[in-house]
Amino acid sequence: MEVCEGWAEPLLERIKTRSSCRGGFRWDMRYAWFPLPPYLNQFRGSDWEPFPTPVLQGSCTAVRKSFFNAVGRFDPGLEILGDEHFDLSFNVWITGGRIETKENSRFAKVTVEDVDQFLDTEVNQNTKRKTEQNVRVFQEFLEANLEFREFTVKPPTELSNYLSMFILSVKMKDGGEYEPSSLWSFISSIQRVMKKKGYNKTIDDVEFSKMKETLTLKQKSLKSQGKWNKPKAAVELSDANIEEMNALDKLGPQNPQSLLHSMWFICTMHFGMQTGNECHNLTWGDVVLLTDDDGTEYFQYDSERQTKTRTGADARNMRDTKPRAYAIPQTPEKDPVALYKLYREKRPDAMLSGDTPFFLAINYQKQKSGSWFEKNAMGINTIYDIMKDMKSGTTFEQNERITPFR
Structure with a gap:
């Protein structure tokens, strides 16, 4: 957690005027931000004034040393990041303390799970849907060839061979050939999943040279058959x-x-x-x-x-x-x-x-x-x-x- 210069002063100023902090917690035991209730807002002179909050957020926290010692400090038995703020918050409750949020922070606490959720939410939904459809077709091809492993666990050269065979064999539901651009769309979708799964190679690496050559020649062949002439152009x-x-x-x-x-x-x-x-x-x-x-x-x-x-x-x-x-x-x-x-x-x-x-x-x-x-x-x-x-x-x-x- 990196903070900007001056992050602690607003918290220390509040500690100076109050001897302790008190708050609450959400029943599903997951931290989240909620809109401030109107009954609390009406007592604040400005948006910069502190307000009582359910539990500690956990990243930038200030507390009087004597009170921190009195509530038992952080539990040394907690070995995994993520619950220490709840534990300390409950101790503050039990001892009649008070927890407040001071909105002068430059950074919010963000977890890896928050990043994953953001990426999943913000990705273009059409791209997401198309990726799922294309990958499902590739998985059906693998299963038809009695290959039931997740393709992202295959060694690069082996995966390149399967992709090459897929490019040559895949057909539309009516048995017709795909447009050349559609073949590239399949490969792009597969590449997106490889990246998301942390695959250690990309389709630009030398291990996938056979697949790229197969794709190029297949596209040329389709173009010679009259494909890529945009028959459905707007x-x-x-x-x-x-x-x-x-x-x-x-x-x-x-x-x-x-x-x-x-x-x-x-x-x-x-x-x-x-x-x-x-x-x-x-x-x-x-x-x-x-x-x-x-x-x-x-x-x-x-x-x-x-x-x-x-x-x-x-x-x-x-x-x-x-x-x-x-x-x-x-x-x-x-x-x-x-x-x-x-x-x-x-x-x-x-x-x-x-x-x-x-x-x-x-x-x-x-x-x-x-x-x-x-x-x-x-x-x-x-x-x-x-x-x-x-x-x-x-x-x-x-x-x-x-x-x-x-």
């Missing part, structure tokens, strides 16, 4: 497509559905947002209505969140200019600002605070409340289906790969 919406959707009231201010479609269309077309998760995570406060120097109104995507291409891993990978959608008052049915204002007007008052979801579920009982939308978020699957709903009834309805991105 097709951009044309101006004619957009005009057709406007004519069919798929876009515009006519009804709740067309208005939601318009908001989604603006977010994807003007702000470059991903069609599913990014729209689903958008909040009302992420978008603000502003006026340019010449008096032209626009609304702006003000709080860019993690995206598929801007994951946060590179702090420099940020848009130079925040995305905007300008007013076009000459065509009010297509005017982004007019549509935004109407959307604001038709939302329930309770859903106008900054932390509420931007995309709301349609209120099909609006005659009772007057609002076009409900007080809850639109489901992510419904958001994913917006493009499909917009195409319904159009001349390009059957084009499955059409996208709003241009």
